[in-house]
Amino acid sequence: MEHLERCEWFLRGTLVRATVRRYLPWALVTSMLAGSFLKEFSPLPESYLSNKRNVLNVYFVKVAWAWTFCLLLPFIALTNYHLTGKASLVLRRLSTLVVGTAIWYVCTALFSNIEHYTGHCYHSPALEGIRKECQSKQHCHREGGFWHGFDISGHSFLLAFCALMIVEEMAVLHEVKTDRGHCLHTAITSLVVALGFLTFIWLWMFLCTAVYFHDVSQKVFGTLFGLLGWYGTYGFWYQKSYSPGLPLQSSSSNLKQDSYKK
Structure with missing residues (x-):
């Protein structure tokens, strides 16, 4: 438990800082552009991480939203109930996961449709011999x-x-x-460590994607949609009274705030 608490203390001192929330979007854009530049002009040699079948890609990135959802759900529920003691406020904050799921579903469906309507089927990876009879990606692969x-x-x-x-x-x-001796302390500490490691995996694999996969324009649009999804919710909508609200950052003994202004 002591090692877990030390790890949690380290994560509190890094990921929880306001400066991290402020500059992480810029860091993502910078790493995406730098990785893309490296891929185009000085590509790195093939490695385990450039293989789409690597463990992190297969068991984490492929189901990234499921991991994020399953860990954030108990974290949001426990921390918000601990601070407010009101089930209604907990449910309101948990609705952010419903919104996130909708953003994930709509964007992935949109990407799939764009690839379908702009695509053609070829005989080889060299893009030779268009097979016009194939009307979909699935048919083409079959x-x-x-x-x-x-x-x-x-x-x-x-x-x-x-x-x-x-x-x-x-x-x-x-x-x-x-x-420290309460079971809630153990539960929240464990969730913080899990979420922290998950965040570092997402950031590392984001960089690997920039270095090894896709064209520059494809990564620019992908990153842009991710930033728009974040800013449209946490940067704009969640600051309104008719929204799920922002995570608590201030409280009083009488009335717990259910949102904050950056």
């Missing part, structure tokens, strides 16, 4: 072909969005104080 369209980077979108969302939600830790 026929042994290679579908080429404008494939907006879903990884750039989702990893950026998930990392930003986790960092925003962890801001509530400024107010959370628990007794």
Whole structure:
């Protein structure tokens, strides 16, 4: 437990800082552009991480929203109930996960449609021999072909969005104080460590995507959608009274605030 608490203390001192929330979007854009520049003009040699079948990609990135959802749900529920004691406010804050799920679903569906309507089926990866009879990516693959369209980077979108969302939600830790011997302390500490490591995985794989995969324009659009999803919610809508609200950052003994202004 002591090692877990030390790790949690380190994460509180890094990811929970207001400066991290302020500059992380810029860091994502910078790393995406730098990685893309490296890929185009000085590509790195093939490595384990450039293989789409690597462990982090298969078991984490492919289901990034599921990991983020499953860890944020108990974290938001426990921290907000601890601070407010009101189930209605907890449910209101948990609705951010419903909004996040809608953003994930709409954007991935949009990306898939864009790739479909801009794509053609080819006999080889060299993009030769258009097979016009294939009307979809799935049909093309069944026929042994290679579908080429404008494939907006879903990884750039989702990893950026998930990392930003986790960092925003962890801001509530400024107010959370628990007794060391209480089971709630153990639960929240464990969730903070899990979310922290998950965030570092998302950031690392975001950089790997920039270095090894997709064209520059595809990564730019993917990252842009991730930033728009984050800013449209935490930077704009959640600051309104008719929204799920922002994570708690101030409280009083009588009435707990359910949002904050940056």
